[in-house]
Amino acid sequence: MILDLFAQTLLDYLSTPHMWGLALVGVGIGIVLGALPGVSSTMALAILLPVSFGLEPAAAMLFLIAVFVSSVYGGSISAILINIPGTPGAIVTQFDGYPMAQQGKAGHALAYALIASTIGGLIGLALLVTLAPVVAQAAMSFRSPEFAMATVFGLVLLSFASGGSTFRGILVAAVGVLLGMVGFDRLTDLGRFDFNTRALQSGIELVPVTVGIFGLAEVLRNLAAGRQGLPRVPHIGRLLPPFGAVARLWKSILRGGVIGTFVGAIPAAGSAIAVALTYAQEKRFSRTPDGFGKGEPAGIAGPEAANSASVGGSLVPMMTLGIPGDPITAVLMGALLIHGLRPGPMLFANNPGFVAGVYVAVFMAVVLTLIIGFGFMRVVAQIMRVPRTLLFCTIALLCVVGAFAIRNSLTDVYVMLFFGLLGYVMFLLRLPPAPLVFGLILGPILEENLRRTLILSRGSWTVFIERPIALTLILMSLAAILAPLAMTLWRRWQRG
Amino acid sequence: MEDTRTAPHIDTLAGGFFLVWAGVGWFSYAGNAALRASLWARADPGPALVPLIVLVLMTLGGGFLLAKGLWRSARSETGEGLPPATAHLLPLGFAATLGALAVAMPATGFLIAAIAFCLFWLWALSSGGHALIGWVLRLLAAVAIGGGIHLVFAGLLRVPLPG
Numbered sequence: 316m317i318l319d320l321f322a323q324t325l326l327d328y329l330s331t332p333h334m335w336g337l338a339l340v341g342v343g344i345g346i347v348l349g350a351l352p353g354v355s356s357t358m359a360l361a362i363l364l365p366v367s368f369g370l371e372p373a374a375a376m377l378f379l380i381a382v383f384v385s386s387v388y389g390g391s392i393s394a395i396l397i398n399i400p401g402t403p404g405a406i407v408t409q410f411d412g413y414p415m416a417q418q419g420k421a422g423h424a425l426a427y428a429l430i431a432s433t434i435g436g437l438i439g440l441a442l443l444v445t446l447a448p449v450v451a452q453a454a455m456s457f458r459s460p461e462f463a464m465a466t467v468f469g470l471v472l473l474s475f476a477s478g479g480s481t482f483r484g485i486l487v488a489a490v491g492v493l494l495g496m497v498g499f500d501r502l503t504d505l506g507r508f509d510f511n512t513r514a515l516q517s518g519i520e521l522v523p524v525t526v527g528i529f530g531l532a533e534v535l536r537n538l539a540a541g542r543q544g545l546p547r548v549p550h551i552g553r554l555l556p557p558f559g560a561v562a563r564l565w566k567s568i569l570r571g572g573v574i575g576t577f578v579g580a581i582p583a584a585g586s587a588i589a590v591a592l593t594y595a596q597e598k599r600f601s602r603t604p605d606g607f608g609k610g611e612p613a614g615i616a617g618p619e620a621a622n623s624a625s626v627g628g629s630l631v632p633m634m635t636l637g638i639p640g641d642p643i644t645a646v647l648m649g650a651l652l653i654h655g656l657r658p659g660p661m662l663f664a665n666n667p668g669f670v671a672g673v674y675v676a677v678f679m680a681v682v683l684t685l686i687i688g689f690g691f692m693r694v695v696a697q698i699m700r701v702p703r704t705l706l707f708c709t710i711a712l713l714c715v716v717g718a719f720a721i722r723n724s725l726t727d728v729y730v731m732l733f734f735g736l737l738g739y740v741m742f743l744l745r746l747p748p749a750p751l752v753f754g755l756i757l758g759p760i761l762e763e764n765l766r767r768t769l770i771l772s773r774g775s776w777t778v779f780i781e782r783p784i785a786l787t788l789i790l791m792s793l794a795a796i797l798a799p800l801a802m803t804l805w806r807r808w809q810r811g
Numbered sequence: 812m813e814d815t816r817t818a819p820h821i822d823t824l825a826g827g828f829f830l831v832w833a834g835v836g837w838f839s840y841a842g843n844a845a846l847r848a849s850l851w852a853r854a855d856p857g858p859a860l861v862p863l864i865v866l867v868l869m870t871l872g873g874g875f876l877l878a879k880g881l882w883r884s885a886r887s888e889t890g891e892g893l894p895p896a897t898a899h900l901l902p903l904g905f906a907a908t909l910g911a912l913a914v915a916m917p918a919t920g921f922l923i924a925a926i927a928f929c930l931f932w933l934w935a936l937s938s939g940g941h942a943l944i945g946w947v948l949r950l951l952a953a954v955a956i957g958g959g960i961h962l963v964f965a966g967l968l969r970v971p972l973p974g
Binding site for chain 2: 365366368369482483485486489490492493496500502503505506507508509510531534535536538539702704705707708709711712713714715716719720723725728729732735736739740741743744745746758761762765766769770773774
């Protein structure tokens, strides 16, 4: 049934110029932004989120997923050409991509990355289509206690994965949850933390916070680090490698695709872990492991397939459980919420057409990335020569306009500025900014389910340990909190 | 659990960061009698429950980080600290001019404010000097950036940008 729906939706999209036009624009922008050092996929999505306001939910998701998928590939372009990964998932691509570029084979390296990325993306999509309905079906037995604890688990895992200390990440997430409580309570209409100001009574909008934290704060960080210069981009040379050389990589690509999907599907694991695992695997399986780090094609193809496949994987927990697996899917989930759609198992039951639309969006994005990637690779390399000062000004203005666009209010621009500065301060204090956005998104969901649970249980908290799934989620959350502490103690004990 | 490679004052400041947020939260909670009274007033635990849990967590966590920083300072531990104050001039100046742009927008309109903002920063961040050709190029780039964004948002997406 889902394949019929997929085919029908694909035909609908392809017969609507507006839809494939959006996908085309999204892919073009995504590749360029992903390729520009200093612009992560999260930042690209955050600054383009306001563009999706005026679109229908399906069109908005198509556009944002196109940006997401293509920026993941775009990240590898800068990794190969200038040894700076545009996205965290491309961190391993530079190990062999950059040496190849230095050997005058930048075009070959980019082609290996693009082909592997396309096949990996399709493997990720296939497993998303297969896996998501199963997980959603299993999650149909979830009730408020399970959802409340799944949200807690998501917050803890995302804090764990945000870099730095889990403890600090959880505290930052707590700030985000608190910010999510600002304004009138939906159930009782009681005002909270609004200081009787009209601007706060309607709550803190997700978009200005997201744009400030992921957009402006990144620009400020780059300015502080003195990264204004012009990157040196080498010549690409011949683009297409020999067919035999590509064909020999099929095992690496397949392994990368499968690892990427499954690791990507684990909330908080993320693409960086998937590519690191794949690289280690490829080196282990290789007959010439000494060639790794010196321009080995399998060192590009495997991780790139994993990187792209992790997109499909990361959508599994977001779509089925309503838990974003990483900052990028958190922004995507924010977009869904803005359009009045709450991800979770009910989305599959109530809105299968929309779910099929997401699958089609991933498919179109992967295919269009291949086409535009090959067609405009040299153009993208030229764009990378653009001075970063132009980029900073453009991003800053996009942040201003994006924040303004949500309610046509200058107050949101000031809120965005505040959170941009806050993100910069948090960077100085070694506090990961992403959990703040997770807290803001997941806080209201946590509160709703926690209160509903306690109403139904007549105030008894034991309901959370009486239900096996909720208890498992609590234990897993505790393990995620205590694991880093145990590791620290273990290292200290070993050091004597 | 904690990264001890940072300087102790980073821990102290991070602790202070969370305590400031918690302080603002407690101040608002203490001044909101209706919110306080709502806690377990009926079957619903009320809108105060989650904020209370979060405020307690932030207070304890912030206090812990503060105490840890002070303790490490007392033991004269060292680590990577904050960059020199001059490193913040550029980002803070950038944010300040962006604030000025937001203030100026209702009076000048988005387009003029955006072009002025870009022109200033393209001059401040470039090494092109004061040559006329440099200024012409900067002006062209500023018009292209400001005009492009205006075209997309005001023209295509119908966002009513000021001016």
